[in-house]
Amino acid sequence: MQTETLIYIVLAGIVALIIAGFQYYKKKKGMSKLNMLFSFLRFISVFSILLLLINPRFDQISLSVEKPNLVIAVDNSSSISYLKQNKQAIDFIEVLKINENLSSKFNLEFYRFGESIKTLDSLTFSEKQTNIYNAFSQLNQIYKQTISPTLLITDGNQTYGNDYQFSSSSYNQPIYPVILGDTITYSDLKIEQLNVNKYAYLKNKFPVEAILVYNGSENLSTNFIVTKENSVVYSQNLNFSQTNNSKVINFSLPANIVGVGNFKANLVPFENEKNIVNNTKNFAVEVINQKTKIAVVSDFPHPDLGALKKSIEGNEQRSVSFLNSKEIINQINDFQLVILYQPNDSFNVISEYLDSQNKNKLVIIGAKTDLDFINQNNPFYDIEITNQLEDYQAVLNVNYSPFLIDDINFESFPPLKSVYGSVIFSVPFQTILNKTKNGISINEPLLATMDVNNRREAVLFGENIWKWRSQSYLNSKSFNQFDDFIGKLIQYLASNQQKSRLNIEYESFYNGSSNVIIKAEFFDKNYVFDTREKLFITVIDKISKEQKTLPLILRNNNYQIDLSSLPASEYAFTIKATNENLSKSGNFQILEYNVEQQFLSADVTKLNQLATNSGGSTYLIENTENLVNTLLNDNRYQPIQKSSKNTIPLIDWKYLLAIMAISLGLEWFLRKYNGLI
Known part of the structure; x- marks a missing residue:
């Protein structure tokens, strides 16, 4: 409390005393016991009123004790049950929960992890992937500012993600791995990796690379065999030893039939081999009979050109060639699509030819584009010429109907440099991306498509799209989302198929360890995305003839369903709209492969390294008696x-x-x- 306030309080007491004394002493010429009581009561009343007027402030100090956290993260992947450690893991969790000493010293926080980390409600040991690094990344966001030693109950086998043994550099907490699984190293043959393209071209051969590994000390001989429909298409004899413990085999297989070809690679196991699951891998290749060739025409270099090539050729069905405005003229008929990058007067001949032949094209407009040339040679739109440039960001138009688009967080992408001025279209068009400025849409297209007289054209009103590809990688740690977006745009432009009110998106084959997601989108008769429709999918197992009908769920700007629970097999499916006579069909195959079954024992080396780097220690699940005492006495x-x-x-x-x-x-x-009143 300030000194000034104390002085006011003292003065208030004096004033209250004077008023009370004046009321009952001076007027009565004496002070009886009753008057003394009246004076005291009047003093209390006046002093209280004056205190309220002064309104002093008091500091109230409260003390609290904050316990450290004890984070318990349990591996919920199927490798735990495959190694027969699920019961021991559950029993150990129960022991931790009922330990009163731990509960009194720590706040116990339980999590389970596989592909992602979640609060522990139950353990199923059925997740198909393990990402320990991601678990530490997520926990770091929660416990960054606290004391939170962490128990990691796992076999240490990670199927994807960054190497977790160095997670202590970012996760600044002591880590105590509790090892599930056998620590003995067994002799084992396995197919470490198969590298093969998703697509091949008819009458060609496609390359296959197999990486084979042997863990053991004995010399042995075996065979590596690749079969297709019970027919051997490749085989090779191999010799392994303790020093010669790996092989890289490169070979080619013929692509003779259009469609999905299914193959099985098998490394013949030796006698009494404990784990033979990792001796076999299935793979599939889709054989197609043509390749889309795309020409990117530009008279000057720009980073956008390389980004376009990388994105387009992410699909092996497509190839990109760079040409200038003169070179393209004699080769135009070799390409199914032409991309004109910032055209000017020198593009006059190629532009006239594309118009006369009613060819599809993509036009990218930027700072070096000749807008007079665009307006004179383009019949579909007219750009206001202001000789000014502006930076615009993008926002997705969820009602875009020609093809299915996922929102890849366009609003987070850097702005593109675009011409300042409005665009007037003379033909029907649909906007994929709208321009925004400071987060506000200005109702001007940034990327739009037109479909007129069986001719498709798209125009991007901005340059520096290479920055979008880079930002997409920062957002998702992969170029796939952005490349898929560009791929869908190219696929639309390279085809002249009529647009449909029901569009579906799926893969021809899925690995058994990946999510089986099928997406669909439905439009009303005005080609506006319709969220009121109910879509159902009927899936038929071609082998067992089992049939299922399931609803698709509306998520963001599409309908989708996760069929990851289906067993490995070949499937046919049909998606139907409930209120309209519309349907689409397709076929896919789920390849039999469970990466979690590829492990024979726990990865003790990495877990020991993780504990050492973080200042913790490792414990076997059979020997955790000292773990609780260690935590309590630290x-x-x-x-x-x-x-x-x-x-x-x-x-x-x-x-x-x-x-x-x-x-x-x-x-x-x-x-x-x-009687005084």
């Missing part, structure tokens, strides 16, 4: 006493009002009782 994990100061004004103290009311009421009652 001086790093002590409760922290925290104090908090809260400043409270006197006017909030309700008892002062009660004192005023009681003193005034009691004074009035006594005066009335004694």
Whole structure:
């Protein structure tokens, strides 16, 4: 409390005393016991009123004790049950939950992880992927500012993600791995990896690379065999030893039939081999009979050109060639689609030819584009010429109907440099991306498509799309989302198929360890995305003839369903709209492969390294008796006493009002009782 406030309080007491004395002493010329009581009550009332006017503030200090957290993260992947450690893991969790000493010292926080990390409600040990690094990344967001030693209950086998043994560099908490699984190293043959393209071209050969690994000390001989429909298409004899323990085999297989070809690679196991699941891998290749060739025409280099090539050729069915405005003229008929990058007067011949032949094209407009040339040679739209440039960001138009588009967080992408001015279209068009400025849409297209007289054209009103590809990688740690977006645009432009009110998106084959997602989108008769429709999918197993009908769920701007629970087999499916006579069909295959079954034992080396780097220690699940004592006796994990100061004004103290009311009421009652009123 400030000195000035104390002086005011003292003065208030003096003033209250003077008023009370003047009322009952000076007027009565004496001080009886009754007058002394009246003076005291009047003093209390006046002093309370003056205190409320001064309203002093008091600091209230409260103390609290904050316990450290004990984070328990349990591996919920199927490798735990495959190694027969699920019961031991569940029993150990129960032991931790009922330990009163741990509960009194720590806040116990339980999680389970596989492909992602979640709060522990139950353990199924059925997840198909393990990403331990991602688990630490997510926990770091939660416990970055606290003391939180972590128990990692796992076999240490990770199927994808960054190497977790160095996670301690970002996750600054002691880690105590509790090892599930056998720590003995067994002799084992396995197919470490198969590298093969998704697509091949009819009458060609496609390359296959197999990486084979042997863990053991004995010399042995075996065969590597590749079969298709029970016919051997490739075989090779191999010899392994302790020093010669890996082989890389490169070979080619013929692509003779259009469609999906299914192959099985098998490394013949040796006698008494404990794990033969990892000796076999299935793979599939889709054979197609043509390749889409795309020409990117530009008279100057730009980073956008390389980004377009990378994105387009992410699909092996497509190839990109760079040509200038003169070279393209004699080769135009070799390409199914032409991309004109920032055209100018030198593009006059190629532009006239594309128009005369009614060819599809993509036009990209930027700072070096000749807008006069665009307006004179393009019949579909006219650009206002202001000789000014502006930076615009993008927002997705969810009602775009010609093909299915996922929102890849366009709003987070850097702005494109675009011409400042409005665009007037003379033909029907649909906007994929709208321009935004400072997060506000200005109702001008940034990317639009037109479909006129069996001719498709798209125009992008901005350059520096290479920055979008880079930002997409920063957002998702992969170029796939952006490349898929560009791929869908190219596929639309390279085809002249009529647009449909029901569009579906799926893969021809799925690995058994990946999610089987099928997407669809439905439009009303005006080609506006319709969220009221109900879509159902009927899936038929071609081998067992089992049939299922399931609803698709509306998510963002499409309908989708996850069929990951289906067993490995070949399937046919049909998606139907409930209220319209519309349907689409397709076929896909789920390849039999469970990466979690490829492990024979726990990865003790990495878990030991993780514990050492973080300042923790490792324990076997059979020998965890000392773990609790270690945690309880470690001086790093002590409760922290925290104090908090809260400043409270006197006017909030309700008892002062009660004192005023009681003193005034009691004074009035006594005066009335004694006939003084």
